[in-house]
Amino acid sequence: MTTGVRFNYLALMAGSRVISSRYQLNKPLGQGGMGVVWEGYDQVLRRPVAVKQLLLPERSEPGQDRELKARFLREARSVASLDHPSVVSVHDVVEDADGPWMVMQFVKGRSLQQLIEEDGPLPVARVAEIGLALLDALECAHAQGIVHRDLKPANVMVADDGKVVLTDFGIAAVANATYSLTRTGQLIGSLGYIAPERFSFGTIDGRSDLWSLGATLYYAVEAKRAFRADDGPDIHIARLLMGEQPEFERAERLEPVIKGLLEKDLDRRLGIDQARRQLKTIANGKTVPPFPPPPHAPTKTFPKFPPRRAVVIPLVLLVIIALITAAVINYTGQRKGHDQTGQRESPVPSAVVKFETIPDICGSLSGKMILDNLIDHRRPSDSKTDTDERKCGWETESSATVPVDGRLTLTARKFPSADQAAAYIEKENGKKSIFGGSGYTGLGEPGEIGDQAIFRVWEEIVDKTRGGDVYHSSNTTEIIFRTSNLVVEVDYGRHRGGEPKPDDTARARQGAELMAREAASSLGS
Template identity: 45%
Template sequence: MGRERLIPLARRYRLLSVVGSGGMGTVWRAYDEMLDRDVAVKEVRLPEHLTEGERRLMCRRLIDEARATAALRHPGVVVVHDVIIEDGRPWVIMEFLEARSLRQIITEDGPVAPDRAAEIGVAVLGVLRAAHGAGILHRDVKPSNVLVCDDGRVLLTDFGLAVHMDQGREIADTIVAGIEGSPAYLSPERVLAEPSVEASDLWSLGATLYAAVEGRSPFLRSHALASMVAVLMGEYEPSARGGRLTPVIDGLLRQEPDDRLSAGETSRELTEVVPDGSTPGAVAVEGTGDESPSWRGAPGKAAADPRARRRPRMGTIISVATIAVLVGALGAWTARWTSVGQSDAMVLLPSSGAPAAKSIKYHEADGYTVEMPSGWRRQKLTEGVQWNDATTGQGLRITPVSGDALEGLRTAERREMGEGTYPGYRRLRLELVPELSKGGAEWEFTWQKDQHGLRSRAAGYEFYFFAPAWRWTPGQRQYDKILQTFRPEQIETRSPLPDSRW
């Protein structure tokens, strides 16, 4: 943090020492002075080059990650105790574990034996099946996100890129956010910016198991783009140390999602590799009713499976060229790709080949223009204008306001509480946000258990965005995109909004 924190976080959690760090934050060992116990505290640390909009998105993602993690009550998921806002950033309070990541184990001790890798695989698969059963895709399975505790417990961490799904497929944003994840562990469909499916997480599990027994990702190359090309082409060296685990790895790394081993098949295959069928530190995995036959081959060789890997599709080749052009045009790749931890670097690229969402530009009498998704219906209110998406339950209301932004939101909160506008209301934050605009403020809250709202005041307007909780993360990305199109027309009476946010 650059200096010692003299006052405990939230006057309760005293930070003791750093136990881990990554591109987005630092994990501290801390002491809970109220309950007299050790806890882990995840602190956001944002790169300097990010715009204010990107910073706010990253902070929201940490909160969304905490929600997704807390929603999964599973022995293979870290327990989240609390989320607090301090220094203008969210801090996540979690259970403290004496553990090393699988990546640390590989780096410090070398490759893992196939039977031990299978034990770890069974545990990770258990978490994935629980997440999928709850309608959540993890989307970031890799060695650095697998924790192996000193007592043998295995956990899957970091739900920062997790998304909700409908009927087994990722719920696509109306406005595409881009390709995110670690290049060497992205599934082919993720590289192509196609919606993730449950098999996408299983593909990443296969790459993680390969890394466990070989000491490196099957698709790690000298540059992120080269890694993604290798993923798309399905090019990797056959496992030399996998033994009986090799057919499982190959079955998970098939190019087409429908051709990969199912979760049930993977569970049975992994369990047979574990010594005596036991899985110390893992969680038992029940069948899913998927009783299709599993395919095995000789140790060290790919299984003779009628669903064997296919050649890359023509669309794959075209997309590789498209990505290359985009990377060259952006000229920003090297800023995100460093020599430190290449296999775990984060990718953020505009999606290739995905059509931009159609929008309609509105010129409103209240003195502004804004572009809204074409499917959203406009409604003129007594005060302001509201757009609603009947399909997702999302909406945005823009109203001209005056006076102090923070006090105006406080007054609005008192009024709405008195009128009972938000049954089951719970305030998340109500604070000044100077980076939004001079004197800007935001009020974020939930109600009715599954509704989420954000009311922001800046530059003479109030922006009220709302969405179901299950749509909040993709909804927020869409909201940011909409606000980037907002332009006040009465410049002489209203201050322009900063480009970094709008």
């Protein structure tokens, strides 16, 4: 049983517990992080169900319980919006003194991890079929702006009839099953299945899920992890960042597609459509071409670590320091190449025709499910509309009681030409704000978010009490991007009535980038 959690199995088991006068809890099926899943029975519809319970920590900071519950309910709403046979269905959400509880579809079968542990590796064609089902599930989720973040064999259910269902969408975020890398952010997921880019700069988007899919398929066909995690997180992270490659013994025709999904370079990693075509070919008994290595890139090897004995601890520490240092230098060099705009190629011309009027961006984004993940109890914020500028957005209702207030503002400006719009961004990029915050930095390559994109972050702690107690903190990320002659500014802030949390800055950055991508997509770029 996980320690530090307010939970008592015996108390719930006594008397055949029934929640909401409807759902009977029979026995626990499994527990991970701060969540436990029960085998249950719906007494009204007379069908088996799976019931997930959020477990709260014994010692929590003020407001933490409320925040965890709010996340749990938000994730339940998000998953309930996914209608796909390969995604677990959410039937109901119940709140009581021991909850909240999420009532879900009961899948009679075993997890992929249990299946491999008990029966051994699966045939290549069967693994390809499982991969196709999981690709369909991810495509459905990504279309709604939902990133799983914890795809692994334990979260893949294989029913007795062969059906494959992906479970635990976003529960890792709720359960706080994280490994803290820095003071400014936390990573959600399980070592061995977290994509390497999330360790280096915290990127969380659908491509990270595809890397996790590759690691999951490797486990299914090889019956072992693609990347060892038993030497501890530091060594594991160093191996990933240095580009260690897994060894293949049983994968055969699957090797190219797994290598493509496990590609460290985000731009070269297989996308959903590419992976689907290859897996269909493999499922039909045919072979796909080998995944090509990066041009002019030497094959990377990773030193074998000696047994962990006391006499070799200093050597292991030196290897860890050397590897992590090399990885940081490599990453820093890449970022400098992005940040020095003078060394970058000219922006790629936009495929979008010149804007004659300013489109209603907020109107096109208002129905997006991702807004629920950014702002609880949202209402429209102040707006402005004229010939050359439109401003709109959302903010937390003033009457809502939530641990974090959110505010998202979108400002679109129309310029006579694309060149003038580009000049405006370059001017903003060179400004030094007198109000603090970081300077602007280039965001991605041309075409990723519009034709050009820059961003900056703010971290503010306001202290106006005589005793020195911090009573307000805020974290904001601003993104400015251009599509043809239209410039859009995305301003996403998270405001907390108390001390900041380690991941506040990362969440503001991720939320702003997610909305910027959605806004750029709505403009056709």
